[in-house]
Amino acid sequence: MELMTWFTELLEGNLIFTPQTLSYYWDGLVTTTQLVFLSLLAGLVLAVPLAIGRSSRHRWISLPIYAYTYVFRGTPLLIQLYIIYYGVVFVDGIQESIFWPLLREAFYPALIAFTLNTAAYTTEIFRGAIKATARGEIEAARAYGMSQSLMMRRIILPSAFRRALPAYGNEVIFMLHASAIASVVTLMDLTGAARFVYARFYAPFEAFLFVAAIYLCLTFAILYFFRFLEKRLLAHLKPA
Known part of the structure:
Protein backbone atom coordinates (compact mmCIF):
# COMPACT_ATOMS: atom_id res chain seq x y z
CA MET A 1 0.00 0.00 0.00
CA GLU A 2 2.84 2.39 0.84
CA LEU A 3 4.49 1.52 -2.46
CA MET A 4 1.33 2.39 -4.40
CA THR A 5 1.02 5.68 -2.50
CA TRP A 6 4.65 6.52 -3.28
CA PHE A 7 4.17 5.70 -6.95
CA THR A 8 1.00 7.84 -7.18
CA GLU A 9 2.72 10.78 -5.54
CA LEU A 10 5.67 10.29 -7.86
CA LEU A 11 3.51 10.50 -10.97
CA GLU A 12 1.52 13.47 -9.71
CA GLY A 13 4.27 15.58 -8.15
CA ASN A 14 7.51 14.76 -9.92
CA LEU A 15 8.55 17.03 -12.74
CA ILE A 16 10.06 14.24 -14.83
CA PHE A 17 6.62 12.86 -15.69
CA THR A 18 5.43 15.77 -17.80
CA PRO A 19 3.88 15.54 -21.28
CA GLN A 20 7.25 16.57 -22.73
CA THR A 21 9.29 13.91 -20.94
CA LEU A 22 6.65 11.26 -21.57
CA SER A 23 6.95 12.09 -25.27
CA TYR A 24 10.68 11.26 -25.00
CA TYR A 25 9.79 7.89 -23.52
CA TRP A 26 7.23 7.30 -26.25
CA ASP A 27 9.73 8.12 -29.00
CA GLY A 28 12.23 5.82 -27.29
CA LEU A 29 9.65 3.03 -27.15
CA VAL A 30 8.91 3.42 -30.86
CA THR A 31 12.62 3.36 -31.72
CA THR A 32 13.26 0.29 -29.54
CA THR A 33 10.28 -1.55 -31.02
CA GLN A 34 11.34 -0.77 -34.58
CA LEU A 35 14.95 -1.75 -33.95
CA VAL A 36 14.09 -5.06 -32.27
CA PHE A 37 11.32 -6.03 -34.70
CA LEU A 38 13.29 -5.24 -37.86
CA SER A 39 16.46 -6.94 -36.62
CA LEU A 40 14.54 -10.05 -35.58
CA LEU A 41 12.69 -10.16 -38.90
CA ALA A 42 15.85 -9.74 -40.97
CA GLY A 43 17.73 -12.15 -38.72
CA LEU A 44 15.01 -14.78 -39.12
CA VAL A 45 15.09 -14.43 -42.91
CA LEU A 46 18.87 -14.90 -42.87
CA ALA A 47 18.84 -17.70 -40.32
CA VAL A 48 16.59 -20.13 -42.21
CA PRO A 49 18.88 -20.67 -45.25
CA LEU A 50 21.95 -20.44 -43.01
CA ALA A 51 20.57 -23.17 -40.73
CA ILE A 52 19.92 -25.38 -43.75
CA GLY A 53 23.48 -24.77 -44.97
CA ARG A 54 24.84 -25.32 -41.46
CA SER A 55 23.16 -28.75 -41.44
CA SER A 56 24.69 -29.69 -44.78
CA ARG A 57 27.10 -32.62 -45.02
CA HIS A 58 29.29 -30.59 -47.37
CA ARG A 59 31.96 -28.95 -45.25
CA TRP A 60 32.61 -26.19 -47.80
CA ILE A 61 29.03 -25.04 -47.08
CA SER A 62 28.78 -25.66 -43.35
CA LEU A 63 32.24 -24.46 -42.26
CA PRO A 64 31.92 -20.79 -43.37
CA ILE A 65 28.51 -20.60 -41.67
CA TYR A 66 29.97 -22.19 -38.55
CA ALA A 67 32.77 -19.59 -38.55
CA TYR A 68 30.22 -16.77 -38.82
CA THR A 69 28.06 -18.08 -35.97
CA TYR A 70 31.13 -18.80 -33.84
CA VAL A 71 32.42 -15.24 -34.18
CA PHE A 72 29.12 -13.49 -33.54
CA ARG A 73 28.13 -15.78 -30.68
CA GLY A 74 31.58 -15.65 -29.13
CA THR A 75 32.00 -11.85 -29.02
CA PRO A 76 29.97 -9.27 -27.09
CA LEU A 77 27.18 -7.52 -28.99
CA LEU A 78 28.48 -4.18 -27.71
CA ILE A 79 31.85 -4.76 -29.40
CA GLN A 80 30.10 -5.73 -32.64
CA LEU A 81 28.03 -2.55 -32.45
CA TYR A 82 31.14 -0.41 -31.90
CA ILE A 83 32.97 -2.03 -34.82
CA ILE A 84 30.10 -1.52 -37.25
CA TYR A 85 29.15 1.97 -36.05
CA TYR A 86 32.66 3.42 -35.83
CA GLY A 87 34.36 1.20 -38.39
CA VAL A 88 32.02 1.81 -41.30
CA VAL A 89 33.55 5.28 -41.79
CA PHE A 90 36.92 3.73 -42.67
CA VAL A 91 35.55 1.59 -45.51
CA ASP A 92 36.98 2.91 -48.77
CA GLY A 93 34.42 4.81 -50.83
CA ILE A 94 31.57 4.37 -48.35
CA GLN A 95 31.14 8.11 -47.79
CA GLU A 96 30.74 8.66 -51.53
CA SER A 97 28.30 5.79 -51.98
CA ILE A 98 24.51 5.94 -52.02
CA PHE A 99 24.44 4.10 -48.68
CA GLU A 105 22.62 7.61 -38.91
CA ALA A 106 22.97 5.57 -35.72
CA PHE A 107 19.84 3.49 -36.35
CA TYR A 108 21.08 1.56 -39.38
CA PRO A 109 24.52 0.48 -38.05
CA ALA A 110 22.71 -0.66 -34.91
CA LEU A 111 20.20 -2.53 -37.06
CA ILE A 112 23.01 -4.25 -38.97
CA ALA A 113 24.80 -5.26 -35.77
CA PHE A 114 21.63 -6.57 -34.12
CA THR A 115 20.59 -8.44 -37.28
CA LEU A 116 23.93 -10.21 -37.68
CA ASN A 117 24.00 -11.10 -33.99
CA THR A 118 20.49 -12.51 -33.76
CA ALA A 119 20.91 -14.31 -37.11
CA ALA A 120 23.91 -16.17 -35.67
CA TYR A 121 22.01 -17.32 -32.59
CA THR A 122 18.85 -18.15 -34.55
CA THR A 123 20.88 -20.16 -37.07
CA GLU A 124 22.18 -22.42 -34.32
CA ILE A 125 18.72 -22.72 -32.77
CA PHE A 126 17.19 -23.83 -36.06
CA ARG A 127 20.16 -26.02 -36.90
CA GLY A 128 19.68 -27.96 -33.67
CA ALA A 129 15.97 -28.27 -34.35
CA ILE A 130 16.63 -29.53 -37.89
CA LYS A 131 19.10 -32.12 -36.60
CA ALA A 132 16.51 -33.28 -34.07
CA THR A 133 13.97 -34.18 -36.77
CA ALA A 134 12.70 -37.69 -36.17
CA ARG A 135 14.17 -40.30 -38.49
CA GLY A 136 10.73 -41.73 -39.12
CA GLU A 137 9.44 -38.42 -40.54
CA ILE A 138 12.30 -38.29 -43.04
CA GLU A 139 11.88 -41.92 -44.07
CA ALA A 140 8.13 -41.45 -44.51
CA ALA A 141 8.74 -38.40 -46.72
CA ARG A 142 11.20 -40.35 -48.84
CA ALA A 143 8.74 -43.22 -49.10
CA TYR A 144 6.25 -40.78 -50.61
CA GLY A 145 8.85 -39.84 -53.22
CA MET A 146 9.52 -36.31 -51.98
CA SER A 147 12.61 -34.54 -53.23
CA GLN A 148 15.09 -33.09 -50.74
CA SER A 149 13.83 -29.54 -51.24
CA LEU A 150 10.18 -30.55 -50.96
CA MET A 151 10.89 -32.61 -47.86
CA MET A 152 12.75 -29.67 -46.32
CA ARG A 153 9.89 -27.28 -47.07
CA ARG A 154 6.96 -29.47 -46.05
CA ILE A 155 8.33 -31.78 -43.36
CA ILE A 156 11.63 -30.74 -41.81
CA LEU A 157 11.28 -26.95 -41.53
CA PRO A 158 7.71 -26.88 -40.11
CA SER A 159 8.64 -29.59 -37.59
CA ALA A 160 11.89 -27.82 -36.69
CA PHE A 161 10.14 -24.48 -36.25
CA ARG A 162 7.75 -25.99 -33.70
CA ARG A 163 10.62 -27.52 -31.74
CA ALA A 164 12.66 -24.32 -31.89
CA LEU A 165 9.82 -22.09 -30.71
CA PRO A 166 10.67 -22.07 -26.95
CA ALA A 167 14.36 -21.36 -27.58
CA TYR A 168 13.53 -18.71 -30.17
CA GLY A 169 11.20 -17.02 -27.70
CA ASN A 170 14.15 -16.67 -25.34
CA GLU A 171 16.19 -15.17 -28.18
CA VAL A 172 13.49 -12.56 -28.83
CA ILE A 173 13.53 -11.55 -25.15
CA PHE A 174 17.32 -11.47 -25.19
CA MET A 175 17.30 -9.10 -28.17
CA LEU A 176 14.78 -6.84 -26.45
CA HIS A 177 17.01 -6.57 -23.40
CA ALA A 178 20.19 -6.25 -25.50
CA SER A 179 18.66 -3.34 -27.40
CA ALA A 180 19.36 -1.20 -24.33
CA ILE A 181 22.98 -0.87 -25.48
CA ALA A 182 21.90 0.98 -28.64
CA SER A 183 21.93 4.21 -26.68
CA VAL A 184 25.75 4.12 -26.48
CA VAL A 185 25.89 5.08 -30.17
CA THR A 186 23.64 8.12 -29.62
CA LEU A 187 20.44 6.29 -30.55
CA MET A 188 17.48 7.66 -28.58
CA ASP A 189 15.84 4.38 -27.60
CA LEU A 190 14.13 3.67 -24.26
CA THR A 191 17.39 3.62 -22.33
CA GLY A 192 18.60 6.70 -24.18
CA ALA A 193 15.40 8.51 -23.23
CA ALA A 194 15.93 7.56 -19.58
CA ARG A 195 19.52 8.82 -19.70
CA PHE A 196 18.34 12.10 -21.22
CA VAL A 197 15.67 12.60 -18.55
CA TYR A 198 18.18 11.68 -15.83
CA ALA A 199 20.72 14.18 -17.16
CA ARG A 200 18.09 16.90 -17.27
CA PHE A 201 16.36 16.36 -13.93
CA TYR A 202 19.02 14.43 -11.93
CA ALA A 203 16.46 11.79 -11.00
CA PRO A 204 18.07 8.40 -11.72
CA PHE A 205 15.62 6.24 -9.77
CA GLU A 206 12.48 7.64 -11.37
CA ALA A 207 13.93 7.74 -14.89
CA PHE A 208 15.40 4.23 -14.97
CA LEU A 209 12.72 2.51 -12.88
CA PHE A 210 10.07 3.80 -15.26
CA VAL A 211 11.99 2.39 -18.24
CA ALA A 212 12.54 -0.89 -16.38
CA ALA A 213 8.77 -1.15 -15.92
CA ILE A 214 8.27 -0.64 -19.67
CA TYR A 215 10.82 -3.36 -20.49
CA LEU A 216 9.09 -5.64 -17.98
CA CYS A 217 5.70 -5.12 -19.64
CA LEU A 218 7.19 -5.80 -23.09
CA THR A 219 8.84 -8.97 -21.79
CA PHE A 220 5.58 -10.28 -20.35
CA ALA A 221 3.80 -9.51 -23.63
CA ILE A 222 6.42 -11.51 -25.57
CA LEU A 223 6.21 -14.40 -23.10
CA TYR A 224 2.43 -14.50 -23.40
CA PHE A 225 2.63 -14.41 -27.21
CA PHE A 226 5.08 -17.32 -27.43
CA ARG A 227 3.19 -19.35 -24.87
CA PHE A 228 0.08 -18.87 -26.98
CA LEU A 229 1.98 -20.06 -30.07
CA GLU A 230 3.35 -23.06 -28.20
CA LYS A 231 -0.14 -24.07 -27.09
CA ARG A 232 -1.43 -23.83 -30.65
CA LEU A 233 1.50 -25.43 -32.46
CA LEU A 234 2.49 -28.05 -29.88
CA ALA A 235 -1.01 -29.11 -28.84
CA HIS A 236 -0.56 -32.51 -30.49
CA LEU A 237 2.29 -33.35 -28.08
CA LYS A 238 0.15 -33.00 -24.97
CA PRO A 239 -1.36 -36.19 -23.51
CA ALA A 240 -5.05 -36.68 -24.14
Whole structure:
Protein backbone atom coordinates (compact mmCIF):
# COMPACT_ATOMS: atom_id res chain seq x y z
CA MET A 1 0.00 0.00 0.00
CA GLU A 2 2.84 2.39 0.84
CA LEU A 3 4.49 1.52 -2.46
CA MET A 4 1.33 2.39 -4.40
CA THR A 5 1.02 5.68 -2.50
CA TRP A 6 4.65 6.52 -3.28
CA PHE A 7 4.17 5.70 -6.95
CA THR A 8 1.00 7.84 -7.18
CA GLU A 9 2.72 10.78 -5.54
CA LEU A 10 5.67 10.29 -7.86
CA LEU A 11 3.51 10.50 -10.97
CA GLU A 12 1.52 13.47 -9.71
CA GLY A 13 4.27 15.58 -8.15
CA ASN A 14 7.51 14.76 -9.92
CA LEU A 15 8.55 17.03 -12.74
CA ILE A 16 10.06 14.24 -14.83
CA PHE A 17 6.62 12.86 -15.69
CA THR A 18 5.43 15.77 -17.80
CA PRO A 19 3.88 15.54 -21.28
CA GLN A 20 7.25 16.57 -22.73
CA THR A 21 9.29 13.91 -20.94
CA LEU A 22 6.65 11.26 -21.57
CA SER A 23 6.95 12.09 -25.27
CA TYR A 24 10.68 11.26 -25.00
CA TYR A 25 9.79 7.89 -23.52
CA TRP A 26 7.23 7.30 -26.25
CA ASP A 27 9.73 8.12 -29.00
CA GLY A 28 12.23 5.82 -27.29
CA LEU A 29 9.65 3.03 -27.15
CA VAL A 30 8.91 3.42 -30.86
CA THR A 31 12.62 3.36 -31.72
CA THR A 32 13.26 0.29 -29.54
CA THR A 33 10.28 -1.55 -31.02
CA GLN A 34 11.34 -0.77 -34.58
CA LEU A 35 14.95 -1.75 -33.95
CA VAL A 36 14.09 -5.06 -32.27
CA PHE A 37 11.32 -6.03 -34.70
CA LEU A 38 13.29 -5.24 -37.86
CA SER A 39 16.46 -6.94 -36.62
CA LEU A 40 14.54 -10.05 -35.58
CA LEU A 41 12.69 -10.16 -38.90
CA ALA A 42 15.85 -9.74 -40.97
CA GLY A 43 17.73 -12.15 -38.72
CA LEU A 44 15.01 -14.78 -39.12
CA VAL A 45 15.09 -14.43 -42.91
CA LEU A 46 18.87 -14.90 -42.87
CA ALA A 47 18.84 -17.70 -40.32
CA VAL A 48 16.59 -20.13 -42.21
CA PRO A 49 18.88 -20.67 -45.25
CA LEU A 50 21.95 -20.44 -43.01
CA ALA A 51 20.57 -23.17 -40.73
CA ILE A 52 19.92 -25.38 -43.75
CA GLY A 53 23.48 -24.77 -44.97
CA ARG A 54 24.84 -25.32 -41.46
CA SER A 55 23.16 -28.75 -41.44
CA SER A 56 24.69 -29.69 -44.78
CA ARG A 57 27.10 -32.62 -45.02
CA HIS A 58 29.29 -30.59 -47.37
CA ARG A 59 31.96 -28.95 -45.25
CA TRP A 60 32.61 -26.19 -47.80
CA ILE A 61 29.03 -25.04 -47.08
CA SER A 62 28.78 -25.66 -43.35
CA LEU A 63 32.24 -24.46 -42.26
CA PRO A 64 31.92 -20.79 -43.37
CA ILE A 65 28.51 -20.60 -41.67
CA TYR A 66 29.97 -22.19 -38.55
CA ALA A 67 32.77 -19.59 -38.55
CA TYR A 68 30.22 -16.77 -38.82
CA THR A 69 28.06 -18.08 -35.97
CA TYR A 70 31.13 -18.80 -33.84
CA VAL A 71 32.42 -15.24 -34.18
CA PHE A 72 29.12 -13.49 -33.54
CA ARG A 73 28.13 -15.78 -30.68
CA GLY A 74 31.58 -15.65 -29.13
CA THR A 75 32.00 -11.85 -29.02
CA PRO A 76 29.97 -9.27 -27.09
CA LEU A 77 27.18 -7.52 -28.99
CA LEU A 78 28.48 -4.18 -27.71
CA ILE A 79 31.85 -4.76 -29.40
CA GLN A 80 30.10 -5.73 -32.64
CA LEU A 81 28.03 -2.55 -32.45
CA TYR A 82 31.14 -0.41 -31.90
CA ILE A 83 32.97 -2.03 -34.82
CA ILE A 84 30.10 -1.52 -37.25
CA TYR A 85 29.15 1.97 -36.05
CA TYR A 86 32.66 3.42 -35.83
CA GLY A 87 34.36 1.20 -38.39
CA VAL A 88 32.02 1.81 -41.30
CA VAL A 89 33.55 5.28 -41.79
CA PHE A 90 36.92 3.73 -42.67
CA VAL A 91 35.55 1.59 -45.51
CA ASP A 92 36.98 2.91 -48.77
CA GLY A 93 34.42 4.81 -50.83
CA ILE A 94 31.57 4.37 -48.35
CA GLN A 95 31.14 8.11 -47.79
CA GLU A 96 30.74 8.66 -51.53
CA SER A 97 28.30 5.79 -51.98
CA ILE A 98 24.51 5.94 -52.02
CA PHE A 99 24.44 4.10 -48.68
CA TRP A 100 26.21 6.82 -46.70
CA PRO A 101 23.05 8.88 -45.93
CA LEU A 102 21.72 5.79 -44.16
CA LEU A 103 24.91 4.52 -42.55
CA ARG A 104 25.80 7.87 -40.98
CA GLU A 105 22.62 7.61 -38.91
CA ALA A 106 22.97 5.57 -35.72
CA PHE A 107 19.84 3.49 -36.35
CA TYR A 108 21.08 1.56 -39.38
CA PRO A 109 24.52 0.48 -38.05
CA ALA A 110 22.71 -0.66 -34.91
CA LEU A 111 20.20 -2.53 -37.06
CA ILE A 112 23.01 -4.25 -38.97
CA ALA A 113 24.80 -5.26 -35.77
CA PHE A 114 21.63 -6.57 -34.12
CA THR A 115 20.59 -8.44 -37.28
CA LEU A 116 23.93 -10.21 -37.68
CA ASN A 117 24.00 -11.10 -33.99
CA THR A 118 20.49 -12.51 -33.76
CA ALA A 119 20.91 -14.31 -37.11
CA ALA A 120 23.91 -16.17 -35.67
CA TYR A 121 22.01 -17.32 -32.59
CA THR A 122 18.85 -18.15 -34.55
CA THR A 123 20.88 -20.16 -37.07
CA GLU A 124 22.18 -22.42 -34.32
CA ILE A 125 18.72 -22.72 -32.77
CA PHE A 126 17.19 -23.83 -36.06
CA ARG A 127 20.16 -26.02 -36.90
CA GLY A 128 19.68 -27.96 -33.67
CA ALA A 129 15.97 -28.27 -34.35
CA ILE A 130 16.63 -29.53 -37.89
CA LYS A 131 19.10 -32.12 -36.60
CA ALA A 132 16.51 -33.28 -34.07
CA THR A 133 13.97 -34.18 -36.77
CA ALA A 134 12.70 -37.69 -36.17
CA ARG A 135 14.17 -40.30 -38.49
CA GLY A 136 10.73 -41.73 -39.12
CA GLU A 137 9.44 -38.42 -40.54
CA ILE A 138 12.30 -38.29 -43.04
CA GLU A 139 11.88 -41.92 -44.07
CA ALA A 140 8.13 -41.45 -44.51
CA ALA A 141 8.74 -38.40 -46.72
CA ARG A 142 11.20 -40.35 -48.84
CA ALA A 143 8.74 -43.22 -49.10
CA TYR A 144 6.25 -40.78 -50.61
CA GLY A 145 8.85 -39.84 -53.22
CA MET A 146 9.52 -36.31 -51.98
CA SER A 147 12.61 -34.54 -53.23
CA GLN A 148 15.09 -33.09 -50.74
CA SER A 149 13.83 -29.54 -51.24
CA LEU A 150 10.18 -30.55 -50.96
CA MET A 151 10.89 -32.61 -47.86
CA MET A 152 12.75 -29.67 -46.32
CA ARG A 153 9.89 -27.28 -47.07
CA ARG A 154 6.96 -29.47 -46.05
CA ILE A 155 8.33 -31.78 -43.36
CA ILE A 156 11.63 -30.74 -41.81
CA LEU A 157 11.28 -26.95 -41.53
CA PRO A 158 7.71 -26.88 -40.11
CA SER A 159 8.64 -29.59 -37.59
CA ALA A 160 11.89 -27.82 -36.69
CA PHE A 161 10.14 -24.48 -36.25
CA ARG A 162 7.75 -25.99 -33.70
CA ARG A 163 10.62 -27.52 -31.74
CA ALA A 164 12.66 -24.32 -31.89
CA LEU A 165 9.82 -22.09 -30.71
CA PRO A 166 10.67 -22.07 -26.95
CA ALA A 167 14.36 -21.36 -27.58
CA TYR A 168 13.53 -18.71 -30.17
CA GLY A 169 11.20 -17.02 -27.70
CA ASN A 170 14.15 -16.67 -25.34
CA GLU A 171 16.19 -15.17 -28.18
CA VAL A 172 13.49 -12.56 -28.83
CA ILE A 173 13.53 -11.55 -25.15
CA PHE A 174 17.32 -11.47 -25.19
CA MET A 175 17.30 -9.10 -28.17
CA LEU A 176 14.78 -6.84 -26.45
CA HIS A 177 17.01 -6.57 -23.40
CA ALA A 178 20.19 -6.25 -25.50
CA SER A 179 18.66 -3.34 -27.40
CA ALA A 180 19.36 -1.20 -24.33
CA ILE A 181 22.98 -0.87 -25.48
CA ALA A 182 21.90 0.98 -28.64
CA SER A 183 21.93 4.21 -26.68
CA VAL A 184 25.75 4.12 -26.48
CA VAL A 185 25.89 5.08 -30.17
CA THR A 186 23.64 8.12 -29.62
CA LEU A 187 20.44 6.29 -30.55
CA MET A 188 17.48 7.66 -28.58
CA ASP A 189 15.84 4.38 -27.60
CA LEU A 190 14.13 3.67 -24.26
CA THR A 191 17.39 3.62 -22.33
CA GLY A 192 18.60 6.70 -24.18
CA ALA A 193 15.40 8.51 -23.23
CA ALA A 194 15.93 7.56 -19.58
CA ARG A 195 19.52 8.82 -19.70
CA PHE A 196 18.34 12.10 -21.22
CA VAL A 197 15.67 12.60 -18.55
CA TYR A 198 18.18 11.68 -15.83
CA ALA A 199 20.72 14.18 -17.16
CA ARG A 200 18.09 16.90 -17.27
CA PHE A 201 16.36 16.36 -13.93
CA TYR A 202 19.02 14.43 -11.93
CA ALA A 203 16.46 11.79 -11.00
CA PRO A 204 18.07 8.40 -11.72
CA PHE A 205 15.62 6.24 -9.77
CA GLU A 206 12.48 7.64 -11.37
CA ALA A 207 13.93 7.74 -14.89
CA PHE A 208 15.40 4.23 -14.97
CA LEU A 209 12.72 2.51 -12.88
CA PHE A 210 10.07 3.80 -15.26
CA VAL A 211 11.99 2.39 -18.24
CA ALA A 212 12.54 -0.89 -16.38
CA ALA A 213 8.77 -1.15 -15.92
CA ILE A 214 8.27 -0.64 -19.67
CA TYR A 215 10.82 -3.36 -20.49
CA LEU A 216 9.09 -5.64 -17.98
CA CYS A 217 5.70 -5.12 -19.64
CA LEU A 218 7.19 -5.80 -23.09
CA THR A 219 8.84 -8.97 -21.79
CA PHE A 220 5.58 -10.28 -20.35
CA ALA A 221 3.80 -9.51 -23.63
CA ILE A 222 6.42 -11.51 -25.57
CA LEU A 223 6.21 -14.40 -23.10
CA TYR A 224 2.43 -14.50 -23.40
CA PHE A 225 2.63 -14.41 -27.21
CA PHE A 226 5.08 -17.32 -27.43
CA ARG A 227 3.19 -19.35 -24.87
CA PHE A 228 0.08 -18.87 -26.98
CA LEU A 229 1.98 -20.06 -30.07
CA GLU A 230 3.35 -23.06 -28.20
CA LYS A 231 -0.14 -24.07 -27.09
CA ARG A 232 -1.43 -23.83 -30.65
CA LEU A 233 1.50 -25.43 -32.46
CA LEU A 234 2.49 -28.05 -29.88
CA ALA A 235 -1.01 -29.11 -28.84
CA HIS A 236 -0.56 -32.51 -30.49
CA LEU A 237 2.29 -33.35 -28.08
CA LYS A 238 0.15 -33.00 -24.97
CA PRO A 239 -1.36 -36.19 -23.51
CA ALA A 240 -5.05 -36.68 -24.14
